[in-house]
Amino acid sequence: MTAAEPLLKISGLSVVFDGFRAIDGIDLSVAEGELRFLIGPNGAGKTTLIDVVTGLTKPASGSVSFAGRELVGKREHQVVRLGVGRTFQTAVVFEELTVEENVDLAASFRMSLPALFRRRQGRSDAVAAVLERAGLMALAEQPAGILSHGQRQWLEIAMLLAQEPRLLLLDEPVAGMSREERERTGELLVEIARDRTVVVVEHDMEFVRTYASAVTVLHEGRVLTEGDMASVQADPQVQEVYLGRSRDTRAAEPAAPAEEKEKEGVA
Numbered sequence: 384m385t386a387a388e389p390l391l392k393i394s395g396l397s398v399v400f401d402g403f404r405a406i407d408g409i410d411l412s413v414a415e416g417e418l419r420f421l422i423g424p425n426g427a428g429k430t431t432l433i434d435v436v437t438g439l440t441k442p443a444s445g446s447v448s449f450a451g452r453e454l455v456g457k458r459e460h461q462v463v464r465l466g467v468g469r470t471f472q473t474a475v476v477f478e479e480l481t482v483e484e485n486v487d488l489a490a491s492f493r494m495s496l497p498a499l500f501r502r503r504q505g506r507s508d509a510v511a512a513v514l515e516r517a518g519l520m521a522l523a524e525q526p527a528g529i530l531s532h533g534q535r536q537w538l539e540i541a542m543l544l545a546q547e548p549r550l551l552l553l554d555e556p557v558a559g560m561s562r563e564e565r566e567r568t569g570e571l572l573v574e575i576a577r578d579r580t581v582v583v584v585e586h587d588m589e590f591v592r593t594y595a596s597a598v599t600v601l602h603e604g605r606v607l608t609e610g611d612m613a614s615v616q617a618d619p620q621v622q623e624v625y626l627g628r629s630r631d632t633r634a635a636e637p638a639a640p641a642e643e644k645e646k647e648g649v650a
């Protein structure tokens with residue numbers, strides 16, 4: 384990979400489910416060190432795109448190049464070992480284990496067997512650093528089962544960091560969070576992007592407006608547009624996709640609280 388090449392390069396990607404093209408010829412590049420947001424209406428293909436990059440879903444055609452290596456055809460654990468980690472819409476943590484044990488377990492996924500045997504007892508510096516970074520140090524000894532929704536999301540991000548991925552893919556990390564939790568998460572993402580590449584799927588437009596410098600808009604399995612948030616917001620096609628959605632579906636829905644409307648509206 385040369386300096387000019389993107390860390391992640393998706394080319395001509397298509398995914399077909401029972402004849403339905405959920406991804407329809409996507410080209411998408413993410414440079415090393417970027418914090419990129421993927422937005423788009425429900426069903427646009429955002430999660431499916433992450434599923435393909437991480438080896439969960441096989442594409443019908445196209446390629447996913449990561450640091451010059453082809454990911455299509457690789458299994459999920461192979462993709463993790465190459466340095467790509469993800470979170471899911473619902474955090475997956477082991478509730479009976481402590482916060483620290485969850486992070487420690489995640490850290491061991493990328494270790495060789497000899498390294499695992501050599502491990503010292505007690506908290507490693509790497510695990511301590513990750514707990515600190517995710518703001519979970521005070522909860523290190525608590526079982527993960529007692530964590531609040533926001534804290535679980537942070538634990539999942541901490542577990543991801545423990546695997547030392549070069550690329551993190553986060554699926555709706557602030558869904559269901561309070562305003563304060565969203566702010567802390569935004570700051571955490573910006574901080575993580577200082578030394579890693581981060582791609583975030585997000586519906587919360589207030590959050591995207593605050594933290595995104597680069598945005599890619601997906602619609603019906605294609606890239607509609609990309610750029611900085613101001614240019615994306617001003618794009619008539621993007622407005623049509625979001626406003627069209629509000630005309631078609633919101634009219635039939637009960638009125639949402641003002642804050643929810645503000646969060647989801649692109650304009």
Ligand SMILES: Nc1ncnc2c1ncn2[C@@H]1O[C@H](COP(=O)(O)OP(=O)(O)OP(=O)(O)O)[C@@H](O)[C@H]1O
Pocket residue numbers: 400401405423424425426427428429430431432
């Ligand atoms: N396993 C599957 N089998 C069949 N169809 C699927 C499958 N997974 C996703 N789809 C369909 O593919 C399309 C894209 O779904 P996807 O979940 O990627 O969209 P999304 O942009 O992440 O949506 P949301 O914002 O609602 O999570 C949708 O129409 C969805 O119903």
